[in-house]
Structure formats: C-alpha cells, structure tokens
Amino acid sequence: MFCLKTLPLLLLLHMELSKAFPVPSEGRNAKIVQDYLEKFYRLPSNQYRTARKNSASMVVEKLKEMQRFFGLNVTGKPDAETLEVMEKPRCGVPDSSSFMITPGSPKWEHTNVTYRIISHTQQLSVAEVGAAFEKAFKLWSGASPLTFTRISQGEADIKIAFVQRDHGDNSPFDGPNGILAHAFQPGPGIGGDVHFDAEETWTTNFNNYNLFLVAAHEFGHSLGLAHSSDAGALMYPNYAFSEPSTYTLPQDDINGIQAIYGPSNNPIQPTGPSTPMACDPRLTFDAITTLRGEIFFFKDKYFWRRHPQLRSVELNFISLFWPSLPNGIQAAYEDFDKDLVFLFKGNQYWAMSGYDIQQGYPRHISNYGFPSNVQAIDAAVSYGRKTYFFVNDQLWRYDNQRQAMDPGYPQSISSTFPGIQSRVDAVFQQDDFFLFFSGPRYYAFNLSTNRVTRLDKSNKWLNCR
Ligand SMILES: [Ca+2]
Ligand SMILES: [Ca+2]
Ligand SMILES: [Zn+2]
Ligand SMILES: [Zn+2]
Numbered sequence: 084m085f086c087l088k089t090l091p092l093l094l095l096l097h098m099e100l101s102k103a104f105p106v107p108s109e110g111r112n113a114k115i116v117q118d119y120l121e122k123f124y125r126l127p128s129n130q131y132r133t134a135r136k137n138s139a140s141m142v143v144e145k146l147k148e149m150q151r152f153f154g155l156n157v158t159g160k161p162d163a164e165t166l167e168v169m170e171k172p173r174c175g176v177p178d179s180s181s182f183m184i185t186p187g188s189p190k191w192e193h194t195n196v197t198y199r200i201i202s203h204t205q206q207l208s209v210a211e212v213g214a215a216f217e218k219a220f221k222l223w224s225g226a227s228p229l230t231f232t233r234i235s236q237g238e239a240d241i242k243i244a245f246v247q248r249d250h251g252d253n254s255p256f257d258g259p260n261g262i263l264a265h266a267f268q269p270g271p272g273i274g275g276d277v278h279f280d281a282e283e284t285w286t287t288n289f290n291n292y293n294l295f296l297v298a299a300h301e302f303g304h305s306l307g308l309a310h311s312s313d314a315g316a317l318m319y320p321n322y323a324f325s326e327p328s329t330y331t332l333p334q335d336d337i338n339g340i341q342a343i344y345g346p347s348n349n350p351i352q353p354t355g356p357s358t359p360m361a362c363d364p365r366l367t368f369d370a371i372t373t374l375r376g377e378i379f380f381f382k383d384k385y386f387w388r389r390h391p392q393l394r395s396v397e398l399n400f401i402s403l404f405w406p407s408l409p410n411g412i413q414a415a416y417e418d419f420d421k422d423l424v425f426l427f428k429g430n431q432y433w434a435m436s437g438y439d440i441q442q443g444y445p446r447h448i449s450n451y452g453f454p455s456n457v458q459a460i461d462a463a464v465s466y467g468r469k470t471y472f473f474v475n476d477q478l479w480r481y482d483n484q485r486q487a488m489d490p491g492y493p494q495s496i497s498s499t500f501p502g503i504q505s506r507v508d509a510v511f512q513q514d515d516f517f518l519f520f521s522g523p524r525y526y527a528f529n530l531s532t533n534r535v536t537r538l539d540k541s542n543k544w545l546n547c548r
Contacts, residue, residue, distance in 0.1 A: 116161045119169045120145040122262075123177045123320070152178050152312050156395065163394055172292065172322045173301060175254060175265030177421035178310045189238065189268045190307045190343050191275075193230050199239035202246070204285045207294065209286055216243065219299035222317070222332045223306060227344045231391050240269075241305045243298075245281040256280040263322060264297050266304035275305040287327070289406035295327045308339045314398050315385065316360030325384065326401045333356050359385060361396065362547035364540070368520050371460065371509040372415035375437065376423050378511065380544065387545055396545050407440055408433060414460040414509070416470060418483065428461045451481055454487040462507040464517055466530070471499075471517075473507040484499035500528055 105307070120126035124145045127138070139491040143159040150157045153168050161169075198220070200476060203212050213233070220231035249255040253272060254265055259282050266277040277298070285294045296308035296317075303318050311318040316335035325351040334355040346352055359382045370381040378389040381401070389396050401408055423441070424431045431445035448460065451472070462473040465483065473478040477493035478500070496503050500517070509520040520541050540547070 086117050088142050093270050112166060115166060115169055116142065116146065120149065122175070123173075124149055125177060125519040148213070149178070152310075154312065154314070154398075164393065164397070167395055168321070172260050172263055173320045174297075174304075174310070174322075174527060175256075175262040176304055176310065177322070178320055187268075188307065188343070189270055189274075191229070191269045194344070195230050195528050196241065196275075196306075197232050197233060197234050197239040198241040198243060199236075201244040204245045204279070204281060204294075206285050207287065212294065215287065215295040216298055218327070219295050219302055222299050222330075222336075223302055225339055225349075226263065226337045226355075227306075227330050228346070229339045229340075229344060240277040241277060241302070243277045243279075247281040250278065252278070254278075254280065258282045259284070261293055262376045264301050266301040269307050277305055279299045287324075289324050289402065291324075292322060293324060293327060296325065296330070297322065299330075303336065303339070306340060307343050308336070309322070311335050311339065312505075313358050315356065315400075323400045325400065326402065336501060356383070358398075359383060361387065361398070362542055364542075365523055366545075367522055368509045368541060370412045370415040370426070371422055371511045371518075371520060372426075372512070373417045373511055375422075378513075379415070380543070381415065386412075393418075394546070404438055405435065405440055410481045414463040414472075416463040416465045417513075418465050418470070420468070420483065425463070427463065430458050449457050451479075453479070462510045462520075464510045464512050466517070467511050471510075473510065475506060501533065502526065503528065 086491050091486060092486075103455060108123075116318060117126070120142060121128050124472070126145045127142060128401060137307055146161065146165070147157050147159045149155075149168075150159075150165060152378075155168065156162070158165075200212065203209055207215075215472050217233070224230055247256055248258070256262055256278075257280070262280060263283055264279045265275065270277065278299075279294075279297065283292050284290070287294065300317050308318050310320045313319060313333070313335040316339075317362070318331050332353070332355045334357045337353060337355050341347075368380050368382055372379050376391050378386040378391075380389070382402055385396050385398055386401055386404075387396050401410060401412065403539050408426065408430055411425050412428055417424045423434045423436055427448065429440045430448050432448055433444040433446075434441040448457065449455070453472075457479075459472055460472050460474055464527055468483045469489070469547050470481040470483055472481065473496060476492070476496055478496045478498075479492045480489045481487070481490050496507065500519070503519050503521075503526060507521055511518055515530050517528045517530060519528055523537060523541050525541045525544070526535045527539075528534070529536045
C-alpha cells in the first residue's frame with residue numbers, strides 16, 4: 084500500500100524534471116539510450132556485440148532513426164530533448180520507421196472480430212473495465228467495416244489481460260510507468276492479444292493512466308496498425324491524455340485503419356481532427372504567451388513550446404500539462420509582477436503559476452470590468468503594469484495595480500498601435516516589441532518608436548522558413 088500512495092508524488096516529480104530539460108549525467112544516460120533502442124528500435128542487445136566499434140556506430144544510426152521518428156533534431160547524440168522523449172511513458176511495441184501499417188500488412192480476414200477479457204485490474208470495477216474497452220473498440224468500428232463482439236468463453240481473436248513483469252511472451256513489463264501495455268498484430272493464437280501492465284494505476288479520468296486511451300491505442304495494433312509519428316495520432320507511441328468523453332479518432336488513424344480494411348459501411352465517412360502542421364503556410368494561432376522565458380503558441384488542443392536557449396520547438400497537448408484546462412484557448416498573457424499567466428476562453432479565465440492552475444478558477448471576465456456585450460477576448464498582453472485586451476477591432480487597457488479598466492477605453496486598435504489594422508489572433512511581448520499575430524502573418528511593433536518595423540510569416544517562430 085505504501086508504494087501505491089507514493090506513486091502520484093513520484094510521477095509528479097518525474098513530470099517536473101522532464102519539463103525542466105534535465106541536464107544529462109553520462110553513465111546513466113548511456114544505459115537509458117541502450118535500453119530504449121533495444122526495446123523500440125531493434126538495436127541488437129549488448130550480449131550479441133562482437134566488435135565494439137560497430138556497435139557504437141549502430142547506436143548512432145538507431146538514435147538518428149529514433150530522432151527522425153519523433154521529429155527531433157537528428158544529431159545521433161543523446162541530447163537533452165532526445166532523453167526527455169525517451170523517459171516518457173509509452174507503448175511497448177517497437178517503432179517501425181515510417182510504416183503506418185505493420186510491416187507485412189497482417190490483417191483479420193473476417194470483419195466480425197471477437198474479444199475476450201481474460202483478467203481484470205483491481206483498481207477499476209469489472210463494469211468500468213468493460214465500458215473502457217467497448218468505447219475503445221467503437222472508435223475503430225466507427226471508422227471501418229469491422230465489428231467487435233465481446234465473448235466470455237472460448238477462443239477470441241483478441242484476448243485481453245492485465246499481467247506483470249515476465250508473463251511468457253518474451254516482452255516483460257517493467258513495473259510502474261515506462262511501458263504501459265503492448266499488443267500483437269493480427270494472427271492466430273497470441274495474434275491480436277493485448278497485455279496491460281498490471282502494476283500501472285489504471286483510471287477512467289485524467290490521472291495516469293487512462294485505460295480507455297491506452298486500450299484504444301493497443302487495439303490499433305491488434306488490428307494491424309503500427310506506430311505513427313503524428314504526435315496527435317492515437318497510434319503515436321507515447322502516452323498523452325485527451326478528454327475521453329469528447330475523444331474522436333484522429334484523421335491519421337482513420338487513414339490508417341481504412342488503408343487496411345477499406346472505408347466504413349456508413350454512407351457518411353467519418354472525419355477526425357488533424358494535427359496542426361507547424362510549417363503549414365496557412366497556420367494561425369489561437370493565443371500566445373511567454374511563461375518564465377519560454378514562449379507558448381496555442382492551437383486547438385495543442386501548443387508549441389519554444390525554448391529560448393535550445394531554440395527548439397516542441398508540440399504538446401494542452402491536457403498533458405494542464406489536465407483541467409479546455410482546448411481552444413483564445414487569449415493568454417503573462418503578468419510578470421505577479422509571476423502568473425492568465426488564459427482565456429469565452430467569458431472565462433484561469434490563472435496559473437508555472438504549470439499549476441490556481442485555486443478558485445475559472446472566473447468570469449467581468450472581473451476585469453468588461454461590459455456584458457464582451458463575451459470573448461481575441462488576444463491579450465501585459466507590459467508596464469498595464470494589460471492590453473484585443474476584442475475585434477477594439478482595444479481595452481487594464482491597470483494591473485488599480486485593478487480596473489483605464490478610462491477612455493475601448494479605443495480602436497490602430498489609434499494606439501498604428502499599422503495594426505486587422506483583428507489580432509494573438510500577441511506577446513519580447514524586449515521592446517509587441518509581436519502581433521493576425522492570420523498567417525505577424526507584425527513586430529516597436530514600443531519605443533511606436534511603429535511596425537517587421538512583417539513576416541507567423542510560423543517563422545516555429546523554425547519554419
Ligand atoms: Ca510499466
Ligand atoms: Ca486568440
Ligand atoms: Zn503502440
Ligand atoms: Zn505481453
């Protein structure tokens with residue numbers, strides 16, 4: 084029992100560490116890299132090494148393969164961002180390079196697939212486990228001609244079990260975290276079967292790890308899908324939380340299952356959310372803010388996080404960092420004096436300190452003094468003890484010390500910021516500039532000279548050309 088109680092704290096510590104880009108320590112990292120590449124990139128294990136030189140170059144090649152898969156800088160070195168990805172909880176099935184479908188394209192030859200739950204976890208009721216699996220199968224049946232029937236005896240196509248450590252298939256589990264589950268490609272016997280690590284804490288909510296989300300991923304393998312390098316896809320190898328009640332199968336996974344089994348029998352083919360592409364020339368942002376030196380670019384259920392020193396950009400789920408925040412954040416700003424970031428959606432807002440949402444939120448934007456006809460904020464930025472709010476073509480200025488709107492507002496945006504003519508999607512402050520984003524362009528507004536000094540493509544900030 085003691086172990087179970089300390090788990091949430093350990094998880095938290097792990098997350099905090101990984102968020103802070105840990106500085107590597109040599110020997111331990113070599114082992115992490117070796118283990119990871121052996122498990123997920125088919126690096127021959129140490130015991131089969133013949134020439135040391137060969138194996139070193141093999142590690143570099145496999146490391147590059149892994150870095151390409153995850154869209155990291157392909158350095159062949161175990162740098163901080165690579166180690167960060169390696170320490171994330173994930174599926175135990177190896178990543179085969181760039182194949183959406185499992186190599187050899189195994190598939191079920193019948194469309195009426197059966198499953199059987201062989202064993203349960205004690206952390207959830209039998210009904211909760213059954214409901215999670217049923218919901219997970221529905222994702223796949225909705226996008227394909229397949230149907231799934233649960234049977235309680237006899238031989239099922241997909242046998243599902245909670246097991247721990249060594250369990251007789253040469254792929255032992257590793258205790259809490261690390262590998263969460265694995266599954267076998269379609270075929271007789273163990274083919275299609277799914278194993279969950281019984282030592283994980285399985286949940287039906289946002290606490291690690293949501294059984295429905297992990298099951299839906301593993302069932303994808305049971306049907307013949309391999310891992311996807313699309314970070315928003317269900318078949319992405321790393322665990323990421325999404326709200327289960329509103330979860331729909333992403334487009335990348337719909338494409339995958341339909342490539343194997345053809346379209347759904349439903350006359351209206353399902354469509355799913357696509358992951359925003361950083362270098363899409365049409366890319367726009369929902370909101371942007373700085374947070375203790377980093378810059379966060381919000382888009383739908385994602386955000387890109389730009390690290391000032393590493394100059395690297397990573398795509399993440401909002402829910403992974405702030406499980407209680409909604410998707411589609413519309414405006415955000417950092418209050419440097421209070422060391423808080425405020426996030427807005429509709430007429431609600433949240434405050435966070437670092438990565439922690441503060442107690443007592445969400446609150447209503449009328450607290451800022453907005454009249455009732457203002458129901459949403461387009462963009463916000465704070466500078467010099469004033470906070471600027473952009474709503475359509477209007478600007479509101481709030482005094483952070485008096486905690487009230489300044490008199491004389493709203494004004495037209497262009498009267499205060501000449502050159503900013505159109506609606507503002509997002510804005511943040513850096514040095515002497517306000518960076519205004521409108522559609523796929525941004526305007527650098529110099530606060531000393533009071534004019535726009537640069538106009539360029541928005542996604543230059545995501546290292547796109
Ligand atoms: Ca595990
Ligand atoms: Ca916005
Ligand atoms: Zn997987
Ligand atoms: Zn297994």
